[in-house]
Amino acid sequence: MTEQQTAPEAAPEAAPAPTPVVAPTPVVAPPVLAAPPVRSRRVLGAVARWTAAVVVCAGLGAGTAAGITSLERTDVPGLATESDGRWAYPKLSLPALPEGSPRPFTAGNEGEIHHADLRRLVLPAPAGATVDPKADGGWTTTEAFLSGYGEEDRVVLRQALADSTLRHIAARSWTMPDGTRTTIQLLRFGSVAYAEAFKDEALDAGEASDPKVLPAGVEAVVPEDFATVIDVPDTTVYTFREKQPYGPEQSRWAYIQAGDTVGIVTQVRKGEALQVPFQQTVTLQNQLLG
Template sequence: MTEQMTEQTTDAAVAETSAPAPAPAARSARRVLWAVARWTAAVVVCGGVGAGTAMGITALDRTDVPGLETESDGRWEYPALRLPALPVDRPRPFTEGNEGEVHHADVRELLLPAPAGATPDPKLNGGFVPTEAYLSLYGKDIRDDLRKSLADSTLRHIAARGWTTPDGTRTSIHLLRFSSVAYAEEYRVTALEAEGADGLKALPDGVEAFVPEGFADDIQVPETGAYAFREKEPYGPEQVRWAYVQAGDTLALITQTRAGGALAVPFQQTVTLQNQLLG
């Protein structure tokens, strides 16, 4: 009996010893699978956290994200601009059939609105103003000549708006509307452009010398023209920048005055936007 049990034990041992060992490749595959499983779980967790962070960042404004603040370039915040509705069967100023390039919309509705945070000028509130209010912008020595030119040029009316921004910049916009583009151009050339080398006859009150602003050449508004200038140094406690926009039957005068120097960026922005409204 003992010999029989010994033989069975020996046979089992031999069978176990003779059984093939697990292949190294199989063990390696199992290790890879376990590793993949662990990394998959980690990626799922991290991916969930990352996605939440990304969604949080994209939901914020750029200036709300630390390290991504965008410094202001000096532009003012104007409200959304829209062209006013036209009377029935009246064309835009630069369309076929409107030979006089007439703005049939109310010229007061073509004035650029004040930017956010500005204090409106109660005397230039977007309505019509007398001729003398416009002439007061120029030096006393030129006002009589301009007054006569306006009387001869079939001027219809003048609309104006003004404001002061928190940095002290005073802005005024005057829109002079004539009966046709021919009269508007005649007034601009005859009264405002001089025959001399300086190229300008009517200067703002207190300005003695000026420098043309080259940015006006870059304004791309079809059928209009922009002519911009700045007071030349030395200019005293305040500097003036001003521009004319010729758009069909309407001539715009935009001025900005600021102690220590009128800034270029808001001036260019204001001239460009007013030009677009007239074009």
């Protein structure tokens, strides 16, 4: 749009010529864009909705991961889907300590003593298990412990227990619907030194790849190593399985060294003792002792 100009009136001859008026630069309005077709608007709307959904899902996924990784070890339940063969254990937590008593691997506890009730440190049975009423997590006898070994080994182990400062033995046994029989025994000694001596010298575990003391009925053994998967500080785990050829059943067992306590986890199953529930059971028991 341009500004209209008018001719100046005539001036006397003596007056100077008037200054010319410069017309302003015309302002051009921006072009009006045509509205996109209906289909284009629908595509853009769908893209926006999908983008928002992806952002929301990413946020939820990140929040879930952060929640899981932020859980304390004692808050993580021993639950898992049954598709991979793991058992549904109840949620685990460490038992309360007597007032003023430290955890086994804290400063000032040089003997690495478990002051908690040993019976509360035995792993509970998973869902669907039938618990042995003679070994339901309470105290058990030395003879009951020795019954899991052959006659010749019992003589050596009985003497080793008599010479050590054994305080208690707690045990729990159960059978799963597939026939897997699990036995957990926790032996508490007077200090970490006595516990290590019993594990290394009597049970012949330690670093030995071919222990001489074997569960009853087992003649040949294959060592296994998944301690790096368990990764519980201040504890050591030694795992074994019965070597083929074996009879109608196969055995797997583990020795757990945790301060003043030696844990023994044994699983026996007709045909083959499965690795997944065995590793899961050993891992959870080790966490309770660590």
